Amino acid sequence: MTRAVLSLGANLGDRSAALRAATGALRPERVSDVYETPPWGDDDQPTYYNVAMIVSDPAKSPRDWLAAASECERAAGRVRDPARRFGPRVLDVDVIAVWRDSGEPVFCDEPDLTVPHPRAHLRAFVLVPWLSIDAEAAIPGRGRVRDLLRDPGLAADARTLRRLGGLESKHDA
Template identity: 55%
Template structure:
């Protein structure tokens, strides 16, 4: 058994529908908790529309590679293609952290699955929803999520807006 934190994002097509479908599918794979949806500006060098993001916590009989495989299955079900790095997408699912049943974090420097996620600590669209979901959360080797959010540019944090309240 392991526990994983997944970050989900979509900015093409029916963004909310893609996220809700993925979150519904996660119920069959040990969904423990999920954040509300947040609208966020795109991240990275490619011009694109805003994202909807969410964070989910799952627990089940998978190892880290198994959680990555599930992330890819969810992306494929949403019609994800991978032509442009950091480009627009119908669904993006990142494995942020994986911990064993004893709470020990899985550490990996595999280029296909670096754990914890190498840029999660600098991404408000991951940290803000995760913090609202679990105020005691910590990112292995980086510290408490609350402290990581406090260290971000306040404008980046303010740009992560609860979407459920907008529509």
Template identity: 55%
Template sequence: MLALGSNLGDRLAQLRAATRLLGSVAVSPVYETAPVGGPDQDDYLNAVVLVPAAPPRDLLAAARSAERAAHRARTVRWGPRTLDVDVIACGDLVSDDPDILIPHPRAHLRAFVCVPWLDVDPDAALPGHGRVEELVAALDTSGVRRTPWSLSG
């Protein structure tokens, strides 16, 4: 499962392009969210996509390729970006590979990941943290606003 975010340029177009490049099999609704951490910046559009099963390093390579296609610049940690693609989970896999930790170490704390994930997969569970439905119930979701936009358009 991959999480997408964009807060620079045509945010919706960036997410739509990434969805096509990543070969998504299921896509959540689009949410608008306030930035978490980092410098002062514009709100994000966020979504979650389910992609065909693949090794984590292959998913990471696909994520970085989509970011490059969106001309992502990595200049400021947690700063604004045209596209951010995070590998969140790979089924039940748990990995402490320093290049790609699985599951994502902060996913369970991020409403902008868990809320759209619950929409696209109501039975989802995050290894080591439990059902996504329970994670959402424990999070402050007040800054996560569902939009009328679709990534299929």
């Protein structure tokens, strides 16, 4: 049923290994280079490694993509701290946007799943990696990623991202 964009980030432990393991489990069609990014929403934590990926599976629904994302987080050892919503994590996998095979975007607003992701349009660490693997990237209901990145605040945030290269490279020491 679907094609989806997922955003992955890690800032604890071996960040590259966590991203590589999730990429292996999710089997993307395309995956961006790794970007080192400052934390978002809670500055008192280490920098993140972020990637974007495009995945496709005619049998998966948006809820299936969420389950696959959650399984990757569990396998990496993620423990959620309700007191620190935007705190550090060994792995975070977000479902950013989903489309049906027909190309029609999927909209979902449930307590545990909102698609398109409600804050993706505010996050350079999502938009820059995504744009690097899809020149026509667009968030349904928000517009083209390249246009969103023209916003002065997002453009400033985008300049703080540091491209490190592909996941096959060793980034963590």
